[in-house]
Amino acid sequence: MYQKFVQAINQKKLVLLKFDSYEKGVISRTCVPFDFGPSRKYKDGQDRYHFYDLDSPSSNHNLSILPSQIIDIKILDKSFEPKNYVTWNPIRWFLKRDWGAYS
Numbered sequence: 001m002y003q004k005f006v007q008a009i010n011q012k013k014l015v016l017l018k019f020d021s022y023e024k025g026v027i028s029r030t031c032v033p034f035d036f037g038p039s040r041k042y043k044d045g046q047d048r049y050h051f052y053d054l055d056s057p058s059s060n061h062n063l064s065i066l067p068s069q070i071i072d073i074k075i076l077d078k079s080f081e082p083k084n085y086v087t088w089n090p091i092r093w094f095l096k097r098d099w100g101a102y103s
Contacts, residue, residue: 004073005049008033009097012079017051018072019065026071030054031063032085033073037094039064052085 008015018028031051039048041064048064082102097103 001049001067001070001073002036004075005033005036006095008073008075009035009095011075012082012099014054014076014078014080015051016072016074016076017063017065017070018074019069020071022069029056029063030076032080034062034085035094 005015007013013033015031015033016028017031018026021027029051031053034050034052036049037047038045039050042048046066048066049070051063051065053061053063082099086099086102093103
């Protein structure tokens with residue numbers, strides 16, 4: 001999963017994420033892959049996959065998923081532009097990438 005995730009970041013490709021949400025069971029979402037590492041939201045120090053959920057029924061939002069929750073990551077043919085999704089100053093990504101000003 002990790003290699004697919006890194007590949008999607010480097011190629012700026014959307015992914016189809018299938019994961020166990022624990023609360024709602026298995027969910028599939030089209031997402032922008034953001035990063036892999038500790039979360040600012042969850043203070044437990046565990047590494048998580050960070051995505052931006054594009055098709056949640058409630059609203060688009062960030063997802064931070066533990067590796068044990070990931071069932072599958074499929075790289076889609078559709079590309080994304082980081083400038084459309086990175087709305088903060090990306091001071092430090094955990095995974096290196098070449099996203100220009102958004103790296």
